[in-house]
Amino acid sequence: MKWNPFKKDPKKEAEKQKIEEALAQVPGAQDMNMFQKFAMKRVMAMSPEERAKVMQKALKPENVQKHKKEILEQLEGMKRAGMMSDDQYRLAKRKLGL
Structure with a gap:
């Protein structure tokens, strides 16, 4: 068996899919541009404590x-x-x- 550098990790793919599904549930997600979706994914991936801290700062x-x-x-x-x-x-x- 050869090493495949492009093989994706199933755990990371499952986490990514979960975030994509959650993003699709957000109202207005269809109208978001690429950068807004990227920022939303970053916020959704944060822990609740970290998210609250970032929102308080913003x-x-x-x-x-x-x-x-x-x-x-x-x-x-x-x-x-x-x-x-x-x-x-x-x-x-x-x-x-x-």
Whole structure:
């Protein structure tokens, strides 16, 4: 039997398939571009503690205020595209302190 450098590890393939299936269940996954899917896969692969830590760091008030313009543009775009309702829009703004 020869060594095959392209043979895939079944454990890693099973884990990858599980993440792909979970990503498919996320609303709006079909509309994500390659980089958004990559970032989502990275977040989903994290442990819950690490994920919470990253989200707390990303949603610090300083970071939210620093990127306020971009966040508001994205929220407006989602509202216009029908991805979120007016109530969801107001709730997101309130939670982010905008």
